[in-house]
Amino acid sequence: MSVVALKKTAPPAKQATAEVLPLPVTARSGQWLRKSVSGFGAAVLPPLVVLFVLLAIWQIAFSGPNAGLPTPTKVWAESSELILDPFFVYGSQDIGLGWRVLTSLERVAYGFGLAAVAGVLMGALIGQSALMMRGFDPIFQVLRTVPPLAWLPISLAAFMDSRPSAIFVIFITAIWPIIINTAAGVRAIPQDYRNVAAVLRLNQIEFFWKIMVPSAAPYIFSGLRIGVGLSWLAIVAAEMLTGGVGIGFFIWDAWNSSRLTDIIVALIYIGVTGFVLDRLVGWIGSVVSRGTAT
Amino acid sequence: MTMAPTKYLHIDRVCKSFTNGSKVTEVLSDIRLTIDKGEFVSIIGHSGCGKSTLLNLIAGLTDVTTGALKLEGREVNAPGPERAVVFQNHSLLPWLSVYDNVKLAVTKVFSSTKSRAERHDWIMQNLDLVQMTHAADKRPGEISGGMRQRVGIARALSMEPKVLLLDEPFGALDALTRAHLQDAVMDIHARLGNTMIMITHDVDEAVLLADRIVMMTNGPAATIGEVLDVAIPRPRDRIALASHPDYVRARESVLRFLYERHRFVEAAE
Numbered sequence: 001m002s003v004v005a006l007k008k009t010a011p012p013a014k015q016a017t018a019e020v021l022p023l024p025v026t027a028r029s030g031q032w033l034r035k036s037v038s039g040f041g042a043a044v045l046p047p048l049v050v051l052f053v054l055l056a057i058w059q060i061a062f063s064g065p066n067a068g069l070p071t072p073t074k075v076w077a078e079s080s081e082l083i084l085d086p087f088f089v090y091g092s093q094d095i096g097l098g099w100r101v102l103t104s105l106e107r108v109a110y111g112f113g114l115a116a117v118a119g120v121l122m123g124a125l126i127g128q129s130a131l132m133m134r135g136f137d138p139i140f141q142v143l144r145t146v147p148p149l150a151w152l153p154i155s156l157a158a159f160m161d162s163r164p165s166a167i168f169v170i171f172i173t174a175i176w177p178i179i180i181n182t183a184a185g186v187r188a189i190p191q192d193y194r195n196v197a198a199v200l201r202l203n204q205i206e207f208f209w210k211i212m213v214p215s216a217a218p219y220i221f222s223g224l225r226i227g228v229g230l231s232w233l234a235i236v237a238a239e240m241l242t243g244g245v246g247i248g249f250f251i252w253d254a255w256n257s258s259r260l261t262d263i264i265v266a267l268i269y270i271g272v273t274g275f276v277l278d279r280l281v282g283w284i285g286s287v288v289s290r291g292t293a294t
Numbered sequence: 295m296t297m298a299p300t301k302y303l304h305i306d307r308v309c310k311s312f313t314n315g316s317k318v319t320e321v322l323s324d325i326r327l328t329i330d331k332g333e334f335v336s337i338i339g340h341s342g343c344g345k346s347t348l349l350n351l352i353a354g355l356t357d358v359t360t361g362a363l364k365l366e367g368r369e370v371n372a373p374g375p376e377r378a379v380v381f382q383n384h385s386l387l388p389w390l391s392v393y394d395n396v397k398l399a400v401t402k403v404f405s406s407t408k409s410r411a412e413r414h415d416w417i418m419q420n421l422d423l424v425q426m427t428h429a430a431d432k433r434p435g436e437i438s439g440g441m442r443q444r445v446g447i448a449r450a451l452s453m454e455p456k457v458l459l460l461d462e463p464f465g466a467l468d469a470l471t472r473a474h475l476q477d478a479v480m481d482i483h484a485r486l487g488n489t490m491i492m493i494t495h496d497v498d499e500a501v502l503l504a505d506r507i508v509m510m511t512n513g514p515a516a517t518i519g520e521v522l523d524v525a526i527p528r529p530r531d532r533i534a535l536a537s538h539p540d541y542v543r544a545r546e547s548v549l550r551f552l553y554e555r556h557r558f559v560e561a562a563e
Contacts, residue, residue, distance in 0.1 A: 192383060196385050198373040199355075199374065199375060199378060199453075201374055217389075289389075
């Protein structure tokens with residue numbers, strides 16, 4: 001791909017040098033263009049080079065006749081349709097990976113949304129009281145290390161239905177860092193702000209919205225950011241039991257029908273989506289907590 | 295009992311001790327002080343003598359251990375807007391604009407008695423009192439330390455407090471800014487006639503602003519060592535005062551108290 005792009009841009013550059021010379025204004029805009037192009041290149045080129053090298057190593061490593069994994073070229077040959085058309089619909093169970101990602105995102109939205117609300121409230125409650133902190137913190141520290149898959153049988157037994165259990169698995173995976181970070185943020189509220197609230201006689205609800213949330217916002221959002229990453233990690237575990245059309249179930253299904261190249265494409269979809277989710281929450285956090293950062 | 299009407303703020307045999315495990319530290323011992331309505335009282339003492347603790351007791355932010363604290367005959371046992379505090383480090387909320395910081399107080403105190411438009415006028419009036427209307431939309435991080443302290447004063451005044459408590463409000467400011475703010479406080483006191491109690495460690499500030507100077511002995515178990523009346527007529531002008539015999543005498547007796555009779559001994563324990 002990149003080789004083709006280079007060949008295309010080369011001939012017009014020759015023409016440009018002949019015409020642009022006498023005008024200082026265009027020279028300046030040319031400079032600006034060159035700067036932004038070189039800035040873009042500095043940001044995009046290194047990861048592209050690394051990617052290319054990794055793909056090459058992969059290609060060489062699994063080219064042998066007894067290789068267990070498909071090579072990149074084989075992935076492209078067998079599963080290029082999944083990459084090129086994320087939004088095809090051939091039947092209720094045979095749809096593009098874009099649709100599957102969206103289905104999974106909806107599930108994550110429920111689980112993570114519940115975890116965000118419950119986690120912030122719990123964290124606020126625990127952060128407010130040293131006694132509660134002492135009581136709950138060790139338990140949270142133990143529970144947060146339980147892997148998502150381990151919650152599966154418990155939630156199935158509790159809910160006796162796959163849909164709520166899947167959402168519960170996402171919820172329980174994402175909630176711990178949200179609680180722990182919110183509690184830390186609430187504990188870090190300066191005494192000065194508490195004094196102001198006391199003099200104004202703010203009640204609990206006013207204190208929560210006007211002092212606690214804005215003051216702890218940077219902590220809360222770092223918790224939410226870790227939480228959204230974890231909840232996306234839990235999607236495969238969650239969808240192994242729900243079935244349906246999610247990206248997590250797609251992997252499970254592809255494994256059962258030994259379509260390894262499809263799994264590799266799905267992994268890329270999951271990775272890119274997780275990256276976008278992480279950046280999205282980070283961006284919302286930086287917008288919301290602007291001002292408190294100083 | 296016949297003196298009851300004049301006892302506006304009455305501090306009666308107040309002691310304060312902090313308990314840390316089995317160790318009890320007495321910080322303030324047997325504080326007796328009566329402050330009249332409209333009076334400006336400065337509390338001065340070496341650092342660590344418990345003057346900020348005394349202010350917190352009056353504010354209700356800390357509970358007294360023994361004794362009683364009464365404002366207009368009613369016992370003080372919780373913080374409230376009728377005893378507004380101007381904090382040492384301004385304590386403005388950094389995520390709110392100057393206007394919204396004052397608005398938070400005004401909305402809370404006057405939500406039932408003033409209409410929205412009246413509250414807006416009241417906020418602007420208080421910002422005008424400290425000459426900060428020009429920065430109403432700025433955030434605390436965008437204005438200078440002196441300006442932040444002005445906004446802190448406006449916020450406290452906007453609660454229409456019975457007693458305004460100032461906890462070393464100008465301690466962190468440079469000398470010129472401090473002088474400006476002292477003038478602003480004197481001007482506000484003259485216009486509104488508030489009862490004000492100010493903690494300070496600056497002798498000139500105490501003499502310039504106060505009707506009475508309360509001098510604290512060194513801790514632990516600090517108490518009021520001496521109370522000095524400053525009978526200099528108002529309005530006071532800092533330049534004319536510099537050579538005023540009453541000013542010089544008052545300044546001298548505070549200095550004598552602080553540096554001769556109750557010299558600060560560091561690491562006394």
